[in-house]
Amino acid sequence: MDTAALTAWIREFARLIAANKELLTELDSAIGDGDHGVNMDRGLTAVVSALDAEPPETPSALFKKVGMTLISKVGGASGPLYGTAFLRMAAAAGDSVELGKVLRAGLDGVVARGKAEPGDKTMVDALRPAVEALEGGGSVQEAVRAAEQGRDATIPMVARKGRASYLGERSAGHADPGATSVTLLLKALEA
Amino acid sequence: MTGLVVVCHSRPLARAAVALATEMTRGRPLQVEIAAGLDEDTYGTDAVAIMEAVVAADDGDGVVVLMDLGSAVLSAETALELLDPDVRDRVVLCPGPLVEGLVAAAVAAASGAGRSEVAAEALAGLAGKESHLGVTEQDQITEGTQGGPSAKVRVTDPHGLHARPAARVVGEARSFDARVELRNATTGSGWVPASSLSKVATLGVLQGHEVEVRASGAQAQEAVARVAAVAGSGSGLSTGRALSTGASQDLGSAGENGAGGGPQGRAGAVAGAASPGVAIGPAARLRAVPIDVPDVPSLGVEPERQRLDRALDQTRRELTRISDPIFDAHLLLLDDLDPEARTLIGQAHPAPQAWQQAVAAIAADFDALPDPYLRGRAADVRAVGDQVLRFLVGAPAPTLAGDGVLIAADLTPAEAATLDPTRIAGVLLAAGSPTSHAAILTRTRGIPAVVGAGPQVLDIRDGTLIALDGGSGEIAVAPADAVLDAFRARAAEQRARSQAARSRAIEPAVTTTGVPIAVGANVGSVEEARAAAANGADLAGLVRTEFLFQDRTAAPDVDEQLAVYRAIAAAFDGRRVTLRTLDAGSDKPVPFLPAPPEANPFLGVRGLRLSLAHPTVFAAQLQAIALVAREAPISVMFPMVTTVGELRRARMMLDEALARTGSGRPADLRVGMMVEVPAAALRAADFVPYADFFSVGTNDLTQYTLAAERGNAALMSLSTGLDPSVAQLIDLLCRAAGDRVPVAVCGEVAADEQAVPRLLASGVRQLSVAPALVPLVKQAVRAT
Numbered sequence: 001m002d003t004a005a006l007t008a009w010i011r012e013f014a015r016l017i018a019a020n021k022e023l024l025t026e027l028d029s030a031i032g033d034g035d036h037g038v039n040m041d042r043g044l045t046a047v048v049s050a051l052d053a054e055p056p057e058t059p060s061a062l063f064k065k066v067g068m069t070l071i072s073k074v075g076g077a078s079g080p081l082y083g084t085a086f087l088r089m090a091a092a093a094g095d096s097v098e099l100g101k102v103l104r105a106g107l108d109g110v111v112a113r114g115k116a117e118p119g120d121k122t123m124v125d126a127l128r129p130a131v132e133a134l135e136g137g138g139s140v141q142e143a144v145r146a147a148e149q150g151r152d153a154t155i156p157m158v159a160r161k162g163r164a165s166y167l168g169e170r171s172a173g174h175a176d177p178g179a180t181s182v183t184l185l186l187k188a189l190e191a
Numbered sequence: 192m193t194g195l196v197v198v199c200h201s202r203p204l205a206r207a208a209v210a211l212a213t214e215m216t217r218g219r220p221l222q223v224e225i226a227a228g229l230d231e232d233t234y235g236t237d238a239v240a241i242m243e244a245v246v247a248a249d250d251g252d253g254v255v256v257l258m259d260l261g262s263a264v265l266s267a268e269t270a271l272e273l274l275d276p277d278v279r280d281r282v283v284l285c286p287g288p289l290v291e292g293l294v295a296a297a298v299a300a301a302s303g304a305g306r307s308e309v310a311a312e313a314l315a316g317l318a319g320k321e322s323h324l325g326v327t328e329q330d331q332i333t334e335g336t337q338g339g340p341s342a343k344v345r346v347t348d349p350h351g352l353h354a355r356p357a358a359r360v361v362g363e364a365r366s367f368d369a370r371v372e373l374r375n376a377t378t379g380s381g382w383v384p385a386s387s388l389s390k391v392a393t394l395g396v397l398q399g400h401e402v403e404v405r406a407s408g409a410q411a412q413e414a415v416a417r418v419a420a421v422a423g424s425g426s427g428l429s430t431g432r433a434l435s436t437g438a439s440q441d442l443g444s445a446g447e448n449g450a451g452g453g454p455q456g457r458a459g460a461v462a463g464a465a466s467p468g469v470a471i472g473p474a475a476r477l478r479a480v481p482i483d484v485p486d487v488p489s490l491g492v493e494p495e496r497q498r499l500d501r502a503l504d505q506t507r508r509e510l511t512r513i514s515d516p517i518f519d520a521h522l523l524l525l526d527d528l529d530p531e532a533r534t535l536i537g538q539a540h541p542a543p544q545a546w547q548q549a550v551a552a553i554a555a556d557f558d559a560l561p562d563p564y565l566r567g568r569a570a571d572v573r574a575v576g577d578q579v580l581r582f583l584v585g586a587p588a589p590t591l592a593g594d595g596v597l598i599a600a601d602l603t604p605a606e607a608a609t610l611d612p613t614r615i616a617g618v619l620l621a622a623g624s625p626t627s628h629a630a631i632l633t634r635t636r637g638i639p640a641v642v643g644a645g646p647q648v649l650d651i652r653d654g655t656l657i658a659l660d661g662g663s664g665e666i667a668v669a670p671a672d673a674v675l676d677a678f679r680a681r682a683a684e685q686r687a688r689s690q691a692a693r694s695r696a697i698e699p700a701v702t703t704t705g706v707p708i709a710v711g712a713n714v715g716s717v718e719e720a721r722a723a724a725a726n727g728a729d730l731a732g733l734v735r736t737e738f739l740f741q742d743r744t745a746a747p748d749v750d751e752q753l754a755v756y757r758a759i760a761a762a763f764d765g766r767r768v769t770l771r772t773l774d775a776g777s778d779k780p781v782p783f784l785p786a787p788p789e790a791n792p793f794l795g796v797r798g799l800r801l802s803l804a805h806p807t808v809f810a811a812q813l814q815a816i817a818l819v820a821r822e823a824p825i826s827v828m829f830p831m832v833t834t835v836g837e838l839r840r841a842r843m844m845l846d847e848a849l850a851r852t853g854s855g856r857p858a859d860l861r862v863g864m865m866v867e868v869p870a871a872a873l874r875a876a877d878f879v880p881y882a883d884f885f886s887v888g889t890n891d892l893t894q895y896t897l898a899a900e901r902g903n904a905a906l907m908s909l910s911t912g913l914d915p916s917v918a919q920l921i922d923l924l925c926r927a928a929g930d931r932v933p934v935a936v937c938g939e940v941a942a943d944e945q946a947v948p949r950l951l952a953s954g955v956r957q958l959s960v961a962p963a964l965v966p967l968v969k970q971a972v973r974a975t
Contacts, residue, residue: 039235068239071269075200075235079263083238087272113265117381156534162261172534 012188014044043074063090098132122156123178126150194222194248199259202228212297232656241270253281253306269949287313341405344423358520371524388523467662469682470617472595502582525636537558550576576936607632625901637963643904692966696727700972711959720762723962730767732959760823774830798831813848867891874921875927889938913946925954
């Protein structure tokens with residue numbers, strides 16, 4: 001994928017986040033502090049403005065801009081988590097991007113930052129299967145399906161990270177908002 | 192000077208916290224920056240702003256960063272990544288509390304402290320509040336183990352960190368006030384909480400692997416040292432029963448190769464001689480009946496969760512009765528299965544189905560592991576899963592498959608009571624002690640038994656020939672011919688001795704000095720009463736009336752009890768029958784007298800305490816006893832009496848029952864009490880006016896005097912035999928009783944040939960033992 005395709009991906013992600021802002025807020029209200037939709041939308045709106053103002057010329061520059069904007073503008077825990085993911089993706093990206101490889105770097109960044117394990121009911125539960133699908137030579141559609149399955153698998157889980165973990169067993173029964181938004185990141189690739 | 196950075200979600204909050212802290216520095220300068228909120232009124236944290244604040248606060252002496260929660264921590268860590276490495280090295284992210292920590296840090300920084308000292312001050316910022324509110328260190332909640340003490344250790348156990356060592360690791364980890372995490376450094380696994388058995392087991396640690404331990408919290412240092420030691424050695428415990436793998440392999444290989452040595456004294460282990468006699472036969476086990484789970488829809492989340500809670504409580508009670516690491520592992524597995532099942536119940540599954548799914552899922556996790564030994568642990572999950580499921584659906588307990596020497600982890604009293612002596616040659620238990628309820632029941636039924644033999648006996652294959660001597664505790668697995676012959680010879684000799692005793696069974700037992708001693712029997716059913724009479728018992732020294740009450744959903748009514756008491760009296764045919772009133776409690780529960788869960792069942796509402804708490808049930812039993820007392824020589828005996836007040840209340844209720852059942856008092860009725868509580872033995876003189884006799888329950892008296900639970904295999908050396916302290920209490924009792932009140936002993940030591948002379952010397956004039964042992968005890972008396 002080249003810079004133009006990647007930029008289109010990020011813009012589509014921003015659009016999907018805006019379109020699903022209410023859903024994300026609703027999910028986060030059930031198990032967290034209810035700000036995930038608003039925070040992500042604020043962050044990605046800022047990303048789109050930054051891209052409009054100065055279109056990046058390399059994949060690495062693109063991811064770095066996205067990452068820096070998110071860590072500064074999102075406000076909630078998803079800021080440093082998504083931000084770190086994109087900064088690691090920037091470091092892993094060459095001139096042309098191999099999606100599985102950069103997303104693996106992003107996933108490793110998220111795990112390093114949030115110290116989440118599979119099954120902790122976090123974005124890792126959706127992102128990891130998608131990355132593994134891509135690494136295994138799977139198509140984007142297969143990666144999206146893997147992310148969706150991972151997201152749905154968070155429904156019965158009891159949260160062990162973040163503010164949702166304070167709820168203990170009450171956190172079960174709802175999909176994790178982070179797993180839901182990261183599934184949108186994958187879905188944005190399909191557009 | 193050391194700079195400070197305040198990171199939090201709200202900008203006004205950060206400003207106010209800084210203002211409060213500055214007040215404390217009395218005008219001395221302070222280098223403090225704020226990185227809080229996205230703007231004046233949007234909550235959030237910004238890693239870029241934090242990075243800038245750190246740079247602004249740093250004058251070369253470094254910076255301490257204080258954060259509130261959640262994204263503040265993640266953003267601060269992200270900010271570190273954005274800093275130049277030389278600045279980054281001077282930054283300390285401090286987990287201290289934001290407001291209190293900031294105040295303490297400000298004071299320290301203003302007085303010129305370096306960054307580590309400032310951070311330490313901030314971390315200790317809660318100390319004042321804690322000591323004021325009386326919070327102990329154990330109540331402290333710790334977050335994250337990163338940066339805490341850690342250690343790496345190579346695992347030497349040939350099986351790796353499998354269920355039993357893993358359970359010990361988990362037990363150790365939980366015993367500290369610390370959050371402990373483990374990872375398999377060799378496979379590069381992620382960190383898992385050391386407090387979760389299934390998580391630890393899924394690390395797949397094999398022999399030679401390196402395990403990394405880290406911890407945070409008040410006792411992090413000790414926890415890391417201890418957990419690492421246990422994980423490394425697989426048996427790093429200095430207390431409890433060190434089950435060396437070597438021993439387990441010896442036994443296992445003997446079983447498999449048929450090359451067993453002589454009858455092993457089981458050196459190092461604590462196998463207990465529980466019921467005398469030699470048994471030889473193939474290993475047999477209890478087989479579970481398939482559990483039928485009815486297809487009934489969920490009654491709702493709450494009722495189903497409560498149903499699960501009840502089944503888990505029952506299972507935990509059953510498991511905690513057994514003191515053995517393998518069951519500790521089962522207990523821990525329950526904790527892992529519980530949340531899974533609970534979640535499924537939340538999705539409208541009925542409790543049994545939810546539980547089955549949870550068990551299947553976790554067992555499948557184990558099944559998927561590459562190591563065959565760990566894969567085998569799936570069986571532990573399924574075993575404990577079945578145990579809970581049986582309680583959930585009310586399915587019957589497992590039944591015996593095949594004849595021979597029964598090998599089991601432990602037996603419930605119900606299981607032990609239903610053993611068929613014509614099919615079971617002997618019993619070999621991994622857990623338990625000679626004074627446990629199960630051991631007593633095997634003795635009563637004349638089935639040779641060795642208990643507390645350790646979990647390795649569970650690995651013996653079905654059908655392997657077993658020889659055991661329940662009198663000495665010796666066991667031989669697949670013995671060689673010579674060994675087998677030795678056991679057979681011993682069996683023949685014992686048969687000869689018992690025949691000699693039997694031939695004199697109905698004669699009275701008189702000591703060499705001419706003192707007649709009544710030798711009675713302890714019985715728990717009409718059938719046992721008949722066996723006791725046939726064995727020459729001079730009386731029923733103890734009738735355990737519990738057997739009428741257990742395993743049923745309602746109390747037996749007066750008529751039913753009367754019929755049974757009559758039948759027992761008929762079996763003894765004019766000889767005295769001592770009816771002990773219901774002796775139940777949460778250690779041997781009766782379903783229709785719900786007892787609240789007790790931390791220490793043996794110290795709880797049991798014996799007479801329970802009867803007095805349920806006067807309707809008690810009155811019905813006393814009425815049946817009053818009725819039979821008009822027909823036969825009956826003694827009434829109250830169990831677990833602690834105070835004179837209790838005995839008087841019980842006697843009053845008996846008097847009321849006598850008044851209800853006719854006029855006058857039966858001439859042959861005696862009323863007495865068991866002496867099981869040290870307090871009662873010490874104050875025996877106070878009880879003398881209210882008791883026609885005392886009967887010492889040495890099992891409970893020993894456990895209460897030595898603070899050693901009778902079923903705990905690890906304490907077997909304390910709980911078996913006649914301890915000098917207990918002998919001294921019996922002396923005191925006999926002195927207080929004098930000639931007015933006869934003293935009997937109905938506990939296990941009454942059948943101990945070594946203890947009999949000592950008891951008789953104290954002044955005990957009546958012994959009561961298992962029916963099968965009456966002839967032998969009479970012989971022991973005659974030899975005294």
